[in-house]
Amino acid sequence: MNIGHVLTNHARYRPNHLAFVCKDRQLTYAELNQSVNKIANALYDHGIRKGDKVSMLLPNCSELWELYWAIAKIGAVAVPLSPLLSGTGLSNQLNNADTSLVIATSGLQETVNHIMGQLTISTADVWLTDVDCPDPFISFHERKAKASSTEPADPGIQPDDLYNIIYSSGTTGAPKGIMHTHRIRADYMSLFGSYFRMTPESVVLHSGSIIFNGSFLTTMPVMFHGGTFILHSSFDVDHLVEDIRDRKVTHTILVPSQITAALQHPEFTARNAASLEMILSVGAPLHQSQKEKLNSLIPDVFYELYGLTEGFVTILDKTDFYNKPGSVGCTPQFFDMKIVDDEGRELPSGGVGEIVGRGPILMKGYYNDPERTAEAIRNGWLYTGDLGYTDEDGYLYLAGRKKDLIISGGVNVYPKDIEAVIIKHPEITDAAVFGVEDERWGETPVAALICRNGFSADKEVLRNWINDRLEARFQKVSDLLFLDEFPRNVAGKTLKRTIKEMYLKQKENIEG
Template identity: 30%
Template sequence: MFPIDFFWRAAARWPERIAIDAPEGTVRYGELAAQVAALAAALRALDAQPGSRVAICAGNSREHLLALLAVLASGKVWVPLNAKSTATEIARIVQATEPGIVVADPACAPLIAGAPGHVLWTGNGPPNTPNAPTLVQQVAAHAGAAPVDLAALGLTERDTQAIKFTGGTTGLPKGVMQPYRAWLANISNQIHWWGLTADDRYVLAAPITHGTSTYVLPILAQGGCHVVLAEAGAEAVRGAFRDRAGTCCFMPPTLIYMLMALPGADATRASDYPALRRLIYGGAPMPPGKIRQVRAFFGPVLGTTYGQTEAPQIITVMRPDDFDDEARWASVGQVSWFTDVAVMAPDGRLLPAGEVGEVVVRGDLVMGGYWRLPDKTAETLVNGWLHTGDRGLIDARGYLYLKDRLKELVITGGFNVYPIDVENALGQHPAVHECAVFGVPDDKWGEAVTAAVQLREGQTATEAELIAFVRERLGPVPTPKHVHFHASLPRSPVGKVLKTELRRLALPAGDTP
């Protein structure tokens, strides 16, 4: 079985159900299946080689979903290109993966300029470009095509389904080869742990090119519907829940906070989210103080997962009922199906419950390796274990608690300080909207614990006040030596706080990170 088979089976079972609810109209399963089969045939006609790459550079849309499903159905490898990235970064990924076909929004034309192979456009193609080949034309030209048997093409579950590039906030981005087996494991886990059903309407709030992609097939497998937004932003997300019966969503914590801060949110939250039952966050931790606020606002619907591009989305899972116990709020949950999780010492020993070490993972969810980087693959996959680069511990009940990235551990005066512990303490201050903690070189301490803070609108706090607040809770060693205030914290295109940039800004003039 291949990941796309979940969709084919759903389309055969529920041809009249709505699969996509987009601003330009709805698409039913039977109609979508015919379009996917036609576009998949078009992709094979343009590039007959099984396992060749197809890159997609587009914002969230009905056609983006169609293109992604067609790539999966054609036996090719999906390479997502972030439409909010730079031309330089896109060019680097395209050069590395050598796609035979690129699918792009007209607005992305400057980003993919010079890309090799065939280019297919969403919509009507770029303006003032007559006869530009479009997805609509390709679907029409291959109408009536039947789905292809991927096994007959010689593909197996060990082959690569996608090459997704790591975010690069802590180092040079690498192309992660996600095999079919990893996608199958993810689909099964998402359906089971979130209890997805045919009644679910998933709001596409985060980019399809990133974490949202891991929810596309689980929702479709169960006969659910994807709700495409007319525009980006918190107001549009709220409207999708209020007016279009959204039931579940994955988004970064910062977007959740923005929803809570919208005008009139306190007075209308019940009517704004009448069908919401799963609000899943990821990509960044959520401090316990924020968890309390979110659960008070939205109700007992909050969930989270821990995953990496190298083991997509759902290594561990915290469901809403896991959050009923406040003692677990700092956890990222228990291990999912088809996966083993352990904590390893530097010498390779697996550590007992309660001891801190590197989190390691093995099983079906794990990547096949890094694209054309055998040395990096060998460093990361050792004796079957994926070395995540995260430090953490597993408690006696099997809940995983992350401390921090190995490279983000701050060693100050010979003591180890985990930034997340300091962030959780600092985040309890009523004036702090969001914060990030990191180390900067220091002649006396080796590294000085440093904080960057974004205050709540209309609130004030001084550096001395925040330092005293943390010291009272954690003692002197983890307390920041300096606090830097920002109107907003710098972020990557997918919303992750860029600690490398914050560290650079915190350094004295002339110093380098």
Template identity: 30%
Template sequence: MTNLAANLAATAARVPDRVGIRLDSAEVSWAALHRAAATVAAQLQAAGLQVGDRVSLILPNVPAYPVAFYGTLLAGGIVVPMNPLLKAGEIQYFYEDSGACFSFVWPDFADEAAKAAAETGTRLVVCGPMGPAEGQFDASECSGAPVLEPVERADDDTAVILYTSGTTGKPKGAELTHVNLHRNAQRSASDIMQIAEDDVIMGCLPLFHVFGLTCGLNTSVQRGCTLTLLPRFDPAKAIEMFGRDRVTIFQGVPTMYAAILNHPNADQADTSSLRTCVSGGSAMPEAVMAAFEKKFGCQILEGYGLSETSPVASFNMPDKPTKPGTIGRAIPGCEMKLVDVDGNDVPPGGIGEIAIRGENIMKGYWNRPEATKEAIPDGWFRSGDLATVDDEGYFTIVDRKKDMIIRGGMNIYPREVEEVLYTHPDVLEAAVVGVPDDLMGEEVGAAVVLRPGATSTLEDVQTYVKDRLAAYKYPRRIWLLDELPKGPTGKILRREVRPVEAS
């Protein structure tokens, strides 16, 4: 039996009284979490859920999330995680595309979900702190015995459908199997974070996102350690939690590290228990990494992955030399290489698209065979990311293939320009994008957020970069923003950056 929920049953039997999920003063033991999820599973089955039916979750990082997630899996359903901030039209698309018959919803987001459900017939289950609120299932649906043992599922049966936020077209649902998610959590726990039962992971990353789901929730369930949740990232709250909860492992995206590092309370942070930090989602500026490690006395391990790879594909491992600025080497059970536009291997020293195969690769895109074939034409998943690889197998992201700027026939990778911008003492955040230009085709544009109290002008910043990069690479267009557009994990959304107040 491969059902991912078997991990919860095993952990509840092994360490029943250990705190599994914490949210401020609320603590849930593994036994209590298992019992709550088993009750949800029974209610779903009594309400008509069949094996393979889809159940959406529109929940923030609260204990109800793992209860509904594992309850669905125990019952043999497929989970469809969704961003709670979606509007009715977006929710309706996900309901229709996935065919979700049930949807667990946090009260704050129930109105938008209800508008969508009215069009699709999806049954809403409004949740309280530990799962469905009283009255959401009628008495007859609550009378069955809890489903403590998971419904049997095969290795390649779909466990989760994760919708990817593509740059063009409608989002596609990546089908991740029970074995995809089990093995990837296993690799993350043992090979990267080296998690033990007494560890405490800070759950800042949204659980509806694959990074938080696999590396936060599923690894905690497998190992039986504690996951302390933060429903909405706030650097002051994160700093408080380091000491309050004796956090040993912090998982975040680069903007979270920068926000903590630059917060006025950073000097008061008690990080004496902090052992390992992992970063993913986007490239971390080396200046931010070095400053964070120095200030808080910890090691940051940077890695790489996508929704389609469950997500972890490569990482800087704690038992091998780390190389700042790289995404590390392929994890066990996974292979990575670079290919050109025709699928040929790129020779050493060249730039190519990262191609990945192994136990972590998705089954395919939900109901999209053509898109699946395009993404995995020959058994190797095409990532859309351009990189180089050194002779020790460490990959360095150059940029997204679609983000590359072509200025007068010259290729410019935004990340290279951003790295220089981040070394300027007055620059807090930066995003580099291509700006249409009649003469050059594209010009290099830079959106910049300056630190509070900064004295530098945009011209100063522009000159700083001009002095450090080839003449064709520095940003001819530069503009100031109060903040950069970000996704649900805090990742900067370069594709949403538009020129304003250009100079």
């Protein structure tokens, strides 16, 4: 079971069907398979073998997309990383993954150079995808041009062999590399293709980053079915609306901020979007008013998915929109869910507790981290850390997050990573970061601070100091709250929910 072979199959049986579009690059399945084979053979010629980790520090581009399939064909392991990472956040993830090869752009050359001393690889194991590749790095395209386009040697993949590692942790703490096997990604192909009603005639558009696991919800099944996949280099609402209209897009996946932007676009009309069969909302809850506006404009295309990279989902099908307002759906076929209290006892419908689930896409575990794997998966059930409840029909409603996770623009943001940076300021004695609703991003981080006595803080200056030192853009705090002390429980734990309520009340008073 090698998921890379889906391209081999389509190249044989539907070679002339349009497979992939990215900017000016358009490839049929025959062309795409040949291009992927050249990359696979170039990797093999470099010494990459089954189980070796190839880390990709790339924005949305054809190279990144083709690497996913080339790496699969030779049995290596794909490790997509955010190009926004830098410093220890980047070196931690590269080292944690036991990286054998890094593929990046020349725009990140300085970033990579800066951390080379912290890595277990040399510049000889860094490929740059730009046409003009500076010494001493290796040119990706030069290696590809010299490689054969024939099918690479069969690495002997078994279903439970590792295919990729997705990092969902923050940038400064201990990374958590979520392991997905060829079997898991094959289930993404067949199951989500079925859930989302895809066919070989489907045209799937993706305008968000394909380094995040949510992208696999549509990228895997469209290739499995032999449809057409359109990749945008970044989200641009004009480009989105134009391609939906002109390329007759049937399926797309968007985070709430992108849906909001589309709804505000004058050309996003029922007529121009007549080909759409699905708009899948992921990453963060979409406001009910926006759901209703979308469904009024383009009826019967809205799906919503709640899920974790670790391997559990619920889906609100387009047929359930009117019946279950506010719900994030139910478990699809072959998935199970229960709501449990702090002692692990299952709660009846209506009872708020931790969401626990299991299903065929459950991760193999956290890479090289059996302890945290055992914390997350107990007796085959994934403990999500999220709070919710079900109605009598088994539909899930979110009630908050047990963990302090913030989802901003569809990206997971961990407060402890931001707090670790803030507390380095010599005049700050404590920090508590939490998320608040944001119309554009879904959520945005806010930091509550306790400063040393006598320290006179200018809010904007201090906020800039913090944001300048954070390692990823999506971590940047939008506002600060100054307190003399934090509310805490009897065990001394900071009560972030209470702090958030204080902040929202203060903001309401100021605005009122």
